[in-house]
Amino acid sequence: AQRVTQPEKLLSVFKGAPVELKCNYSYSGSPELFWYVQYSRQRLQLLLRHISRESIKGFTADLNKGETSFHLKKPFAQEEDSAMYYCALTEALFSGGYNKLIFGAGTRLAVHP
Amino acid sequence: DAGVTQSPTHLIKTRGQQVTLRCSPKSGHDTVSWYQQALGQGPQFIFQYYEEEERQRGNFPDRFSGHQFPNYSSELNVNALLLGDSALYLCASSLYRANYNEQFFGPGTRLTVL
Known part of the structure; x- marks a missing residue:
């Protein structure tokens, strides 16, 4: 089954601390992985994709690929990083096509001053 | 470019009613996808439209139907509303023939079923 798992609903850190948001996936084909972010009162937007590095x-x-993981990391968290983060995958389509996204449940990152 | 737009912003319906949500894609995009996001969950794929046809469908009942118009805008229709249909409905647009096509999301329509 195609699935994205984000084990933490909430990650709370202090400003300047390292951050790691976990994402594990289950997919039988060749996936493309993404992180989407939603800041307060803003729409869902792409943060980064694995293919672009x-x-x-x-x-x-x-x-x-061995651990089927795509964890998001930042060495020093900032208060403006506070947001909802979603890991997502789709089939890798290198020449366009239909690309439904499969999302995890999301992790709320709260960065405290 | 205003990006992806959706209307209405909020909607309140009662069980058994029918609802239509609308989406205009980002300028230049030709593919529209719809997602349902229940409270505390990630978005779930409903279906995707390209060239006015449904191309992919997620695990949603036939009560959920859609349409794409020649100008690429799209509608999502839900019949016989259930309490469980209460959610944020997101529209996303993309360009079919782009490499590594990115989906751009609209602000969503919040549907409440009473």
Whole structure:
């Protein structure tokens, strides 16, 4: 079964502390993994995708196919990072096509001053 | 470009009624997907439209139906509403022939069924 699991509903850290939001997935094909973020009163938006190997707003995520994980990390959390974070996957479609997203339940990150 | 827009913002219905939600995709996009997000959950895929046809469907009953118009806008219809249909309904648009096509989300329509 295709599934994305985010084991933590809430992650609470202090400003400047490292952050790791966990994501594990189950998928039989070749997946493309994403992290989406939703800040307060804003719409869901893409934070980063594994294929691009970028660092966005200081966040990185490495796809570990052996452990089927795609954890989101940031070395020093900022208060503005407080938001809802969703891990998602889709079938890797390198030339376009239908791409339904399968989301995890989300983790709320709260960064305290 | 206002991005993906959805209407209405909020909607209150009673059990058994029917509802229609609307979505306009981001300029230049031709594919529209609909998601249901229940409280405390991640979005769940309902279906996806491309070239005015339903191309993929998630695990939702036939009470959920949709339509895509020639201008790529889309509607989601839900018949015989149940209390459990109360949720935030998200529309996302993308470009079918783009590599690694990213989905852009609208602000959602909050549906409350009483």
